[in-house]
Amino acid sequence: MSPFQQAVAAIVPIPEPFTSAGVFAVCAAIAFTFMGAVAGVLVWAERKICARMQSRRGPVHVGGKFGWLQSIADGIKLVLKEDIIPDEADKPVFRLAPYLVIAGTFLAFAALPFSDRILIVDLDVGIFFILAVSALSAVGILLGGWASNSKWSLYGAAREVAQVVSYEIPLTLAVLPVVIAAGSLSLRDIVAAQAGSILNWHLFSPFMFICFFIFFTAGLASLGRAPFDLPEAESELVAGFFTEYSGIRFSYFFLAEYGGMFLISGVASALFLGGWHLGPYSSAWIFLAKTSFLLFVMIWVRWSLPRLRIDQVMYVCWKVLTPFAMACVLGQAFLAVRS
Amino acid sequence: MTAVAAYFNDIAAAIITAAKGMSLTLRYLFTKPVTLMYPYEKPKTPARFRGVHVFDQDTCIGCFICAKACPVDCIDIEVERVKGAGKKVIIKKFDIDYQRCMFCDLCCEPCPVDCIHMGQDYEKSSYTRSGMILHFARPYTPEPAAPQSTAEAQPGAGATALTPKKPGENPA
Numbered sequence: 001m002s003p004f005q006q007a008v009a010a011i012v013p014i015p016e017p018f019t020s021a022g023v024f025a026v027c028a029a030i031a032f033t034f035m036g037a038v039a040g041v042l043v044w045a046e047r048k049i050c051a052r053m054q055s056r057r058g059p060v061h062v063g064g065k066f067g068w069l070q071s072i073a074d075g076i077k078l079v080l081k082e083d084i085i086p087d088e089a090d091k092p093v094f095r096l097a098p099y100l101v102i103a104g105t106f107l108a109f110a111a112l113p114f115s116d117r118i119l120i121v122d123l124d125v126g127i128f129f130i131l132a133v134s135a136l137s138a139v140g141i142l143l144g145g146w147a148s149n150s151k152w153s154l155y156g157a158a159r160e161v162a163q164v165v166s167y168e169i170p171l172t173l174a175v176l177p178v179v180i181a182a183g184s185l186s187l188r189d190i191v192a193a194q195a196g197s198i199l200n201w202h203l204f205s206p207f208m209f210i211c212f213f214i215f216f217t218a219g220l221a222s223l224g225r226a227p228f229d230l231p232e233a234e235s236e237l238v239a240g241f242f243t244e245y246s247g248i249r250f251s252y253f254f255l256a257e258y259g260g261m262f263l264i265s266g267v268a269s270a271l272f273l274g275g276w277h278l279g280p281y282s283s284a285w286i287f288l289a290k291t292s293f294l295l296f297v298m299i300w301v302r303w304s305l306p307r308l309r310i311d312q313v314m315y316v317c318w319k320v321l322t323p324f325a326m327a328c329v330l331g332q333a334f335l336a337v338r339s
Numbered sequence: 340m341t342a343v344a345a346y347f348n349d350i351a352a353a354i355i356t357a358a359k360g361m362s363l364t365l366r367y368l369f370t371k372p373v374t375l376m377y378p379y380e381k382p383k384t385p386a387r388f389r390g391v392h393v394f395d396q397d398t399c400i401g402c403f404i405c406a407k408a409c410p411v412d413c414i415d416i417e418v419e420r421v422k423g424a425g426k427k428v429i430i431k432k433f434d435i436d437y438q439r440c441m442f443c444d445l446c447c448e449p450c451p452v453d454c455i456h457m458g459q460d461y462e463k464s465s466y467t468r469s470g471m472i473l474h475f476a477r478p479y480t481p482e483p484a485a486p487q488s489t490a491e492a493q494p495g496a497g498a499t500a501l502t503p504k505k506p507g508e509n510p511a
Contacts, residue, residue, distance in 0.1 A: 053364045057374045304364040305357055320350060 003117040027120045031109045039258035040071035042295060049296070050303040078254075081247035086149060089244065093147035098245065098252035100140030105259040107133040112266050113187050115276040115284035126187040127179065130267055131172055134222070137256060138164040141231065144253075145241035156240025159310060160224055160231035166317040167221040167228075173325035174215035177208050177332035178271045187267075191275030195282070201274040207328040207335070212272040214325050216294070219264035221313065223257060226302035230310055265294035389442040389457040392435055394475040398454035401428040405446035405455055413439035414446060433476040437463060 005023050008030075014022030044059070047070065051058030059067025085094055108130040113119035123129050138161055145157020179185055181202060182193040194200045202208040221228035224240075232240040239245075242253045269275060269290035276287040308316070340348070375382055384390065401418035417432035447455050465471050 049368065052370075052372065053367050055367060055370060055373045057372045057376075060376075300361060300364060301357075304361045319346075 002119055002122045004120055007117075028106075028110070031120060032106060035106060035109055035259040035262070036255060038262045039255045040075065042258045042261060043074070043254075044068065044071045045295075046299045046302075049299050053300075053303050075251065078251040079248055083247040083249065084244075086244050088149040090147040090149065093143050094244075095249075097140045097144030097147060098249045098256075100143060101137045101256045102140075102252045102259070104134050104136030104138075104140065105256045105263060107136070108263050109259065111187065112263060113191065113270065113275070114266075114287050115282065116188070118284050119188065122188055123186065125185045127175055127190065127267070127271070128185050130187075130263070131168070131175065134260065134263065135164065135168060137260065140256075141241050144245070148241070148244035150244050152237045152239070152243045153241050156231045156233070156237050156243070159233075160241055162310070163224065163228065163230060163313055163317075164222050166314060167218045167321075170214050170317060170321035170325045171218035171222055173322065173329055174211040174218060175271060176325075176329045177211050178202050180329070180332045180336050181205065181208065187270050187275075191270050191277065194274040195277045196279075198274065198279055201272065203272045203274075205332075207331040208272060210324060211328050212268065214321050214328070215268055215271065216264075216297075218317070218321055219268065220298065220301065221317065223260045223264060225257070225261065225298060227305040227307050228313055229302075229307055230313060233307065235307075261295060261298055262291065265291045265298065268294055384459050384461070387457075388459055388461075389444055391437070391458050391460040391463050391473065392446075392475065393456045393458040394433060395454040396430050396433065396476055398452045399430050399433070400426070400452055400454075401430055402451060404449045404451065408445045408449045410443065410445060411439045411441060413437070430476045432474070434472050434474050436472045438468060438471045 005027060008026050009019060009023050012022070012026050014026075044067070048058040048066070059070040061067055062073045063069030085091055110120045111123050111126045111129045113122070113126070141160045141164075142157045145153040145155075145160070148154070178190060182190040184190060184193075190202075194202055198204075203212050220226075224231040230240075231237075232242075234240075237243065242250055245253060266287070269287060273290045273294075275290075276282045276284055278286045401416065403416055403418075406412070406414040406416050413436040415432060415434040415436070416430070418428045419431055421427045421429060442457065444457055447457055463471075463473065
């Protein structure tokens with residue numbers, strides 16, 4: 001049991017034969033609630049930030065000042081909306097798809113460490129697990145796009161799968177130098193390797209510096225965020241793979257996207273920015289601050305850069321990010337052998 | 340340029356242009372929003388703004404020139420001559436249909452006594468079609484007393500309040 005699970009077990013008394021299952025259930029509920037809260041805050045922050053970038057005000061009314069309750073109001077609206085399933089849709093698959101999408105992000109949250117003690121499961125292969133399960137979302141998106149039986153959805157799903165499957169490669173390759181440097185796949189060990197001075201951060205080593213940008217770009221692409229938002233592409237595909245979804249199922253896709261943003265930012269800050277360490281200090285708040293900064297950059301990029309064409313997306317992945325990531329892996333391996 | 344140079348130039352251009360775009364949006368992030376919080380803050384309309392008409396019933400001589408000038412026939416006037424008072428008339432009805440009015444100002448220009456003007460008001464939306472017809476004439480009540488003296492007694496009661504009234508409120 002991780003320290004977090006022990007704390008949960010100490011707070012929530014669960015009778016003996018079910019203790020571990022119960023603790024897992026409580027941890028899962030905590031992770032899911034956190035993901036929902038993060039998505040709510042992010043949606044609001046994105047609307048506020050993008051509004052100010054365009055000299056607008058964004059939400060101002062709901063909740064009195066700054067529209068801070070806007071996400072909750074939107075959430076209530078989405079829950080109350082009619083759940084429309086198209087007649088021509090493949091209904092069981094159509095219903096299943098949002099859960100698969102959200103499961104990918106949600107599973108990865110289980111292995112995301114916030115500090116030395118706040119992590120739900122301390123996996124030896126933490127980063128590998130996160131990269132592996134977050135690819136599950138692509139399956140859900142493909143199913144959703146196919147089951148909707150709509151041309152827009154199918155186009156969106158096809159683009160998403162082409163994009164996600166391609167960008168998995170630079171994403172994973174960009175992680176490898178960090179793994180080589182830290183000598184471990186466990187996120188906790190990777191962060192521990194960056195303790196002490198800020199210069200110990202993986203960001204400040206030449207190969208991993210490049211890898212940070214590759215990871216971040218590939219992460220944006222695998223999330224389908226702008227400028228790689230071809231799967232959604234609202235100006236050409238209405239809403240891409242979730243065109244036919246409405247109400248609560250639509251909000252699952254939304255939740256998965258914003259949860260995924262937090263996940264990629266969290267993993268990036270753990271891998272490259274020293275996680276919860278900042279000089280001599282270490283706390284979960286530091287981790288959250290670094291993650292929030294990366295989230296701000298994601299929002300900033302989205303509202304600054306135009307969407308790429310699909311061939312440009314593929315070009316960036318296969319001809320730019322992948323060779324550079326490979327070169328960085330080789331360089332880092334060379335450094336590791338030398339030292 | 341060789342292919343290799345072009346490749347690296349492309350990457351450099353991508354990074355530089357992305358940085359340029361992002362620095363612009365970052366600068367805008369710290370500027371004041373230009374939004375006018377409309378129902379709370381009203382925009383300042385220019386002096387010659389063409390809004391809902393202002394009508395001065397006491398000056399009006401009921402000559403119908405404005406109604407004739409109107410290119411969309413949206414002005415509906417009814418007058419009654421006062422017996423024994425020369426040319427004095429009573430304006431029984433002065434309706435403007437804002438579903439048709441295009442705020443062209445052509446009704447105001449020919450008015451021989453300058454009793455109709457374009458005003459500053461623009462908030463006259465309504466849920467019904469009949470609500471879009473504004474009645475500018477005061478409700479008509481036949482008075483046996485000489486109307487000339489009443490008009491002289493209250494010179495300030497000129498411009499009629501622009502409240503929409505239900506059609507048919509004026510006793511015909």
